[in-house]
Amino acid sequence: MKPTGYMTIQRHILEGESQHPEATGEFSSLLTDLALAAKIISLEVNKAGLVDILGLTGNKNVHGEKVKKLDMFAHETLLKSMEYGGHFCVMASEEEQDIIHIPEQHQIGKYVLLFDPLDGSSNIDVNVSIGTIFSIYKRVSPDGQPGTLEDCLQKGTEQVAAGYVLYGSSTMMVYTTGEDVYGFTLDPAFGEFLLSHEKIQIPKKGNIYSLNEGNYKYWRPGLKRYIKYLQDVEDLNGQPYSARYIGSLVADIHRNLMYGGIFIYPADKRRPTGKLRLMYECNPMAMIVEAAGGRASDGMNRILEIQPESLHQSEPLYIGSEHDVTLVEKFLREEEELIRFTEEAKSQS
Numbered sequence: 521m522k523p524t525g526y527m528t529i530q531r532h533i534l535e536g537e538s539q540h541p542e543a544t545g546e547f548s549s550l551l552t553d554l555a556l557a558a559k560i561i562s563l564e565v566n567k568a569g570l571v572d573i574l575g576l577t578g579n580k581n582v583h584g585e586k587v588k589k590l591d592m593f594a595h596e597t598l599l600k601s602m603e604y605g606g607h608f609c610v611m612a613s614e615e616e617q618d619i620i621h622i623p624e625q626h627q628i629g630k631y632v633l634l635f636d637p638l639d640g641s642s643n644i645d646v647n648v649s650i651g652t653i654f655s656i657y658k659r660v661s662p663d664g665q666p667g668t669l670e671d672c673l674q675k676g677t678e679q680v681a682a683g684y685v686l687y688g689s690s691t692m693m694v695y696t697t698g699e700d701v702y703g704f705t706l707d708p709a710f711g712e713f714l715l716s717h718e719k720i721q722i723p724k725k726g727n728i729y730s731l732n733e734g735n736y737k738y739w740r741p742g743l744k745r746y747i748k749y750l751q752d753v754e755d756l757n758g759q760p761y762s763a764r765y766i767g768s769l770v771a772d773i774h775r776n777l778m779y780g781g782i783f784i785y786p787a788d789k790r791r792p793t794g795k796l797r798l799m800y801e802c803n804p805m806a807m808i809v810e811a812a813g814g815r816a817s818d819g820m821n822r823i824l825e826i827q828p829e830s831l832h833q834s835e836p837l838y839i840g841s842e843h844d845v846t847l848v849e850k851f852l853r854e855e856e857e858l859i860r861f862t863e864e865a866k867s868q869s
């Protein structure tokens with residue numbers, strides 16, 4: 521549905537929260553802080569290519585300040601923007617090995633923030649879309665104390681909100697608190713995120729598949745058969761599926777959210793648990809896609825129900841339109857059955 525009028529992200533969050541009787545305003549305040557961090561990162565991303573022209577010498581900028589790599593800049597911006605608000609008891613970032621404690625001088629809150637500050641590392645230097653991903657939980661450790669690893673290692677079903685920021689032809693912030701998914705586009709002229717996509721729904725079936733086909737030789741047979749099937753099948757217009765792969769998770773999933781389709785980062789012979797991180801990439805994207813009416817699985821099980829064991833664990837990811845993800849699961853299950861059948865036949869002969 522297309523929104524009418526100008527609805528800023530702050531107003532939208534406040535109005536959404538006012539409908540919940542237990543609301544304290546804290547949640548809207550922390551999402552507002554996230555939106556501010558997104559604006560700062562967006563500005564930096566947009567001038568990335570200008571660094572040389574504006575007088576970069578060595579790794580110093582014109583002011584003699586050290587120029588940071590964009591992903592570290594995004595990581596530090598998120599920390600700076602989020603640690604002083606008093607909302608969080610602990611944070612974790614894809615860029616840091618361990619959990620991040622809130623500095624002593626700041627208040628400790630009841631929420632937990634996990635984020636991938638700038639995803640799509642291979643695209644950062646070449647002006648191709650990249651994104652920030654975030655995931656918010658309520659703490660499970662006692663209030664008033666510093667947060668713990670246990671607060672961070674909760675199942676995806678426990679997320680209270682998740683979102684991403686896409687730095688593309690325009691900057692967009694998309695988030696959900698579980699019921700609906702909303703998209704806001706940054707107006708660069710006056711620096712506000714305005715509601716541009718209301719109650720996003722992913723089509724039940726798409727005709728796009730997105731995965732790195734260069735890894736074909738490492739795939740399992742069920743996945744090879746599924747992709748071949750998509751290339752042979754005819755959709756309503758008599759066309760096979762289209763392949764679209766940017767190599768930036770946020771951009772690939774955002775496109776499929778709008779048009780329908782499936783994004784896959786599978787387990788394969790080289791990477792037995794896939795590449796994408798459960799806590800920073802799979803869970804938040806799964807929450808968004810499910811809230812939009814789609815499906816997210818590791819090929820067999822629902823992503824959101826995986827019990828995490830470590831902060832940086834990776835999982836295979838099959839995510840997108842309900843029909844497309846269900847179909848690939850059937851191919852993978854069939855493969856398992858074939859293997860079982862062959863093993864049984866061998867043992868009986």
Ligand code: AHM
Nearest residue numbers: 638639640641642732767768769770
């Ligand atoms: P990153 O966290 O180092 O940026 O890696 C994650 C990215 C995803 O955005 C993308 O889906 C995937 O890696 C692409 O990987 P590949 O280059 O193997 O296709």
Ligand code: MG
Nearest residue numbers: 614636639640
């Ligand atoms: Mg990443």
